[in-house]
Amino acid sequence: MPRGAPGVARRRPQTRAALLKAALEVFAEHGFHAATIEQICERAGYTRGAYYSNFAGKDELFLALFDEHSERIVRRLSEAIDALTPEECTLPRIAELAARIEPDERDWYVVTTEFTLRAIRDPQTAWVLARHDERLRAEIARGLTLVLRRAGRELTVDADRFARLVVALREGGLAQSYVEPEALPPGTLEREFLAPLLEASTRRLGAPNRAR
Template sequence: MPKGMTKRRPLTRAALLQAALETFAEQGFHATSIEQICERAGYTRGAFYSNFTSKDELFLALFDAHSERIVQRITELVDSIAAADLTLQRLVDALSDIDPAERDWYLVTTEFTLHAIRDPQAAQVLARHDARLRTEIARGLTEHLGRAGRALTVDPDELARLLIAIREGGLAQSYVEPEQLPPGGLERRFLAPLLTALSTERSAGPAATQR
């Protein structure tokens, strides 16, 4: 491949991903055609297929990029807190932070999840990407809690599943009833007592170690 093409490829891919996210959010995953994505991004079908084999693969690329942004956002928020000030509540505040742009992603990922529930092959692939995200969440949560002076007493991966379920379920209710439940409201209200119940002070002795 010529050097110019190599340099342009990341820009082409980024434009296609952004166009796909916007079009999926507006029209739905199934209703959106590859041609519409290409038209919005300003590229040809050839450019699309040089980067992705299908809409499913494109969605999974969006999923991984979004996962990386979420983990990075939380990490940056926690890292911005001085060690002496990192309490459990300050950690919960960081975990409860919801970007206003999250609504578009929620629409897209919810529809793809329903697609995966109906399609076993898509479910297997999505599950692998979910597992990678949970690993990062579990690792980060263990590390952040440790900085706050606490250690988990439950399996970090299972807790990551629970936190994802709370986040996704809470957002569903928030986007239907934004005035009654602002995004992140459930987390701000209940994560502190939940994490307190599922962890222990690190100075408490051997029982504070993870299982």
């Protein structure tokens, strides 16, 4: 093994984290398309060689950001839900936790919206993004099923479809909130409508199927 390789291996996660952080900042400031690899490297304090040892290009970098952001959101929500007592595990409380929007969410929303527009125009990009969306929805569906069970309820609709609805409510709400923050603070729609949606789309465990 070449001399110094262990040190390089130890530094790799640190380098990757710095590049991801810098990329989000640069993408948010300049836009995904206008941002350059040179700007990202300069912001992170690394060379192009360090960049290309971690990412093949901007698309791969964005998708790494997507996965990192998804994992962070799911982890934060899971930790908040795990901290609930049995008495606190109610549909309104679950909706309140889901409505929490972190202060740094605006930058991510701007970046992901631009990439989504690109995916709408380009089938190959759409296919790749859809696979990452699918993994996120699976985590949402799994977590929702577990927390509803703790609340003594179960979905009466397809979990993946309901996860799509939750994502649509969040992203559609944020689009309006960032345009009209005073009229619609982030998280407002989830606080007002997610609990009723859960009530209408679930039943108590052991209850008979609803008539169709």
